[in-house]
Structure formats: structure tokens, C-alpha cells
Amino acid sequence: MGKAAARERAPFRCEECGLHLAKWVGRCPECQAWGTVGETAAPAGITVSAGPVSSPATPIAQVPAQGAAHRPTGVAELDRCLGGGLVPGSVVLLAGEPGVGKSTLLTAAAAQIARQGTRCLVVTGEESAAQVRLRAGRIDALADELYLAAETDLAAVLGHVEAVEPKVLVVDSVQTISSPAIDGAPGGVAQVREVAGVLTRIAKQRGIATILVGHVTKDGAIAGPRALEHLVDVVLSVEGARHARLRLVRTVKNRFGPADEVGCFDLTDDGIDELTDPSGLFLSRANGEPVPGTAVTVAMEGRRALVSEVQALVAPSTLPAPRRACSGLDSARVAMMLAVLERRAVVKVSAADVYTATVGGVRLVEPAADLAIALAVAGAARDRPLPGDVVALGEVGLAGEVRPVGGLTGRLQEAARLGFRRALVPAGASTPVSGITAIEVTDLRAALCILNDSISTPRPSNVAPLNRVS
Numbered sequence: 186m187g188k189a190a191a192r193e194r195a196p197f198r199c200e201e202c203g204l205h206l207a208k209w210v211g212r213c214p215e216c217q218a219w220g221t222v223g224e225t226a227a228p229a230g231i232t233v234s235a236g237p238v239s240s241p242a243t244p245i246a247q248v249p250a251q252g253a254a255h256r257p258t259g260v261a262e263l264d265r266c267l268g269g270g271l272v273p274g275s276v277v278l279l280a281g282e283p284g285v286g287k288s289t290l291l292t293a294a295a296a297q298i299a300r301q302g303t304r305c306l307v308v309t310g311e312e313s314a315a316q317v318r319l320r321a322g323r324i325d326a327l328a329d330e331l332y333l334a335a336e337t338d339l340a341a342v343l344g345h346v347e348a349v350e351p352k353v354l355v356v357d358s359v360q361t362i363s364s365p366a367i368d369g370a371p372g373g374v375a376q377v378r379e380v381a382g383v384l385t386r387i388a389k390q391r392g393i394a395t396i397l398v399g400h401v402t403k404d405g406a407i408a409g410p411r412a413l414e415h416l417v418d419v420v421l422s423v424e425g426a427r428h429a430r431l432r433l434v435r436t437v438k439n440r441f442g443p444a445d446e447v448g449c450f451d452l453t454d455d456g457i458d459e460l461t462d463p464s465g466l467f468l469s470r471a472n473g474e475p476v477p478g479t480a481v482t483v484a485m486e487g488r489r490a491l492v493s494e495v496q497a498l499v500a501p502s503t504l505p506a507p508r509r510a511c512s513g514l515d516s517a518r519v520a521m522m523l524a525v526l527e528r529r530a531v532v533k534v535s536a537a538d539v540y541t542a543t544v545g546g547v548r549l550v551e552p553a554a555d556l557a558i559a560l561a562v563a564g565a566a567r568d569r570p571l572p573g574d575v576v577a578l579g580e581v582g583l584a585g586e587v588r589p590v591g592g593l594t595g596r597l598q599e600a601a602r603l604g605f606r607r608a609l610v611p612a613g614a615s616t617p618v619s620g621i622t623a624i625e626v627t628d629l630r631a632a633l634c635i636l637n638d639s640i641s642t643p644r645p646s647n648v649a650p651l652n653r654v655s
């Protein structure tokens with residue numbers, strides 16, 4: 186018996202994750218949710234015969250081509266994530282943890298759309314209308330064509346859609362809307378999926394661009410958005426550290442455009458501002474003297490190159506197990522860099538407390554940041570600054586070798602744009618980029634030679650004997 190057939194015959198199924206089970210259990214063995222396993226309707230012996238079709242199948246070349254007509258929202262960073270704007274009749278899921286700024290972002294965007302004369306309806310199931318009005322006042326989002334309804338009943342939401350006839354509908358959040366006609370508890374997967382299904386049908390029928398807010402919990406989206414990803418056209422995820430202002434809106438899925446876009450926003454008391462040129466934000470020293478223990482790299486966030494700084498502080502430790510703290514970096518990669526520095530480049534850090542951090546709340550977790558982490562730590566350990574015009578790009582292996590990174594040309598262009606003149610890059614990987622000199626390094630020891638160079642004008646010949654141990 187095949188797997189599919191086994192599933193057909195399984196009499197029980199978890200509502201949360203869809204796991205099929207032969208017997209009832211109180212807790213799903215797959216997703217660990219309690220009380221979600223129920224009986225499935227017996228599918229045995231269903232036969233389907235051919236019925237009427239909605240429209241005949243056509244040779245593909247004769248199907249009228251209709252491009253996705255993106256309508257810009259007026260918030261450029263959001264439009265970038267959407268692939269140009271909202272498409273009429275499409276459904277967007279905006280997911281993120283509570284407090285990350287979803288309601289703020291959508292209120293601002295809805296107001297911007299409404300100001301262009303497009304009618305927007307915001308349905309709030311989480312807050313009272315007065316609360317949303319207060320926020321809208323605070324972030325300057327009052328507009329004539331922006332309508333607001335506080336509602337949690339699906340039928341009532343549809344009633345508002347009929348009465349207001351919006352072109353854009355925002356539902357904040359999809360988990361708070363429910364219908365007594367649907368089985369399952371409000372906010373449960375069955376309800377959320379059905380509610381989203383109904384709203385999707387209405388969106389397609391009436392050409393309403395619909396944005397559904399979905400809450401994601403830290404432990405991985407049990408509450409529903411995952412269950413909706415296949416249903417909607419676009420999935421955006423809002424991310425940001427709790428105490429930092431930077432917010433990244435990432436395109437996880439897009440049926441109408443590229444899926445690796447990133448939009449950058451600044452969440453302030455006055456609302457959420459677009460960051461069209463965020464690169465410099467992640468640097469601590471705009472004009473000042475370079476400080477020992479800092480190194481600059483260029484990270485890729487989706488298709489965007491962001492020039493970002495790594496900082497390190499190395500201090501003699503009094504503890505038997507020295508402290509290792511890192512913020513905004515992958516702790517496993519930092520630990521690896523410390524070991525590689527110790528064993529391959531003779532930078533003694535094993536008896537020292539080592540603190541590492543990024544600037545401005547950015548997260549640097551890609552291996553391309555390895556070289557910058559290593560240089561920041563080595564600079565801090567030796568109390569030597571890196572020249573201010575240098576960026577470092579490269580993954581560092583356990584043997585101390587510097588390995589190639591993707592998107593090198595784009596990264597170098599962004600560094601050059603921000604005024605950096607030299608780049609430490611993996612050997613053999615770079616194509617020339619005007620305005621910046623690529624200094625190829627094969628291993629970490631070679632890269633550390635840059636710490637002995639305090640001259641900030643391009644003099645790559647000074648670092649030419651790259652096998653020299655500093």
C-alpha cells in the first residue's frame with residue numbers, strides 16, 4: 186500500500202499540522218499541539234464522474250495575457266517588497282511577531298493609498314476603533330478615503346465590504362476574525378484557514394486588494410500564518426529586534442514578482458519611516474577616526490547590499506570560563522572565528538572575555554561576515570584599528586582559508602558608493618569595480634596584515650606580500 190493510500194485510510198488527522206494518524210491521541214506527535222487530533226470524514230469509495238466545465242481549456246498561446254497590474258501604494262519600500270505595488274484581487278499576508286509594527290505599517294500605507302483617492306477599509310479585530318484612530322492621529326494617517334471598522338465576525342466584515350466598496354481591504358488580524366458557521370475555536374487553524382479562504386474568494390470576485398495581518402509566535406508560527414501561505418499570493422514577513430528601531434519587511438513568497446526583496450523601515454514614536462538608503466545606519470563612525478575592534482563588511486539582505494559594521498571588545502578575563510557575548514551575530518560563527526583566530530592566526534583570545542556586536546540592530550548571520558568578525562576581534566585583541574577605508578568580505582573556513590562569497594560585485598559597488606576604497610576579498614573571485622581596490626587574500630593570516638597598515642589611501646602594493654605573518 187502506497188503512502189497516499191495509507192493517508193486516505195487514516196481515520197484521524199491533526200488540525201494543526203495535517204498529520205494523519207491511525208488512532209486518536211490527545212497530543213499530536215508531530216507538532217506537539219494538544220487536543221487538535223480529530224476524526225476525518227470517511228473518504229472511502231468516492232467516485233467522481235465528469236461534469237460541466239467553467240470554461241473550455243484553450244491552447245496556451247490563445248489565452249489572453251494579462252500582466253499583473255501593480256498599483257503603487259505610495260510607500261516605496263513596501264512597493265519594492267510587493268514587486269511594484271498591490272495587485273487588484275490579490276491577497277497579501279503580512280506576518281510578524283506581536284509589537285513588531287504590522288498595524289503601524291499598514292495604517293500608514295492605507296492612509297497613503299487613501300490619499301491618492303483609492304478607498305481603503307481597515308477592519309480591526311484586535312483593537313477598538315478608538316485605539317486605531319489614536320494611532321492614526323499619532324502617525325499622521327488620517328485620510329478621507331480611509332474607512333475603519335472594529336469587527337470580529339466574518340459576516341459583519343463582509344457586510345462592511347459591501348457597504349464601503351473598498352478597493353483595498355486590510356484585516357488586522359486574520360486570527361481575530363471568526364464565523365459561527367465554521368467548526369473550531371476562533372483563532373484555531375480551521376477557523377483561520379476558512380476565514381482567509383472566504384476573504385480570498387471575495388478579493389478575487391470583486392478585485393479588492395486584500396492584506397491579511399497574521400501573528401507569528403516566537404516558537405515558529407503555530408497560530409496559523411504558515412497554514413495560509415499556500416492560499417495567498419504574497420507573503421511578507423516583518424522582522425526587527427525588540428529594542429532596535431530597524432524593521433525589515435521581507436518577501437517570502439510573491440506570485441507577481443521576485444521573492445527575495447527586502448524593505449527597510451525605521452520604527453519611531455511618530456510612526457514608521459521608510460529607509461530608502463539604509464546602508465550608513467549600520468556604521469558607528471561616519472567621519473571619525475577608526476577605533477580598534479571594528480570592521481566593516483557588506484551584507485546581503487535579499488537583493489540589497491547593506492554596509493554594516495562589526496564591533497568587538499576583548500578584555501582580560503577573571504572568570505574560569507571567559508565570557509562570550511554577541512549581539513546581532515550568530516554565536517556559533519563567532520565561536521568558530523575565535524577558535525580559528527587562536528589556532529590559525531596566533532591571536533590569543535582563549536583567556537579573554539570577548540564581546541561582539543553589530544550596529545543599529547542589524548543581524549549579520551551570513552558566512553560572508555566571517556572575515557569582518559575575525560578582523561574586529563583581532564584588532565581588538567591587538568589594539569590596532571583597521572584603516573577606515575577598508576571593508577572585509579569572505580567566509581573563513583576552519584583551516585583559516587578565506588572562501589568566496591556570493592554577490593561580490595554588488596557588495597563592492599555598495600561599499601564604493603559609501604566611500605570605501607579598499608576591500609579584502611577572497612582570492613580569485615572578484616571582477617574589478619570602479620572606485621574600490623580589491624585586495625585578494627587567501628587566508629586569515631594574510632588578511633590580518635591589513636592591521637599593520639595605517640594608511641588610508643589606496644596602496645594595495647603595501648599589502649602585497651600576503652603570506653607575511655603580522
Ligand SMILES: Nc1ncnc2c1ncn2[C@@H]1O[C@H](COP(=O)(O)OP(=O)(O)O)[C@@H](O)[C@H]1O
Nearest residue numbers: 281282283284285286287288289290323453454
Ligand atoms: N503611543 C505610542 N507611542 C509610541 N510608540 C508606540 C505607541 N503605541 C505603540 N507604540 C509602539 O509601536 C510599535 C508597533 O506596534 P504595532 O504596530 O501595534 O505592532 P503589531 O501590530 O505588529 O503588533 C510597538 O513596539 C509599540 O511599542
Ligand SMILES: [Mg+2]
Nearest residue numbers: 287288311357
Ligand atoms: Mg497590531
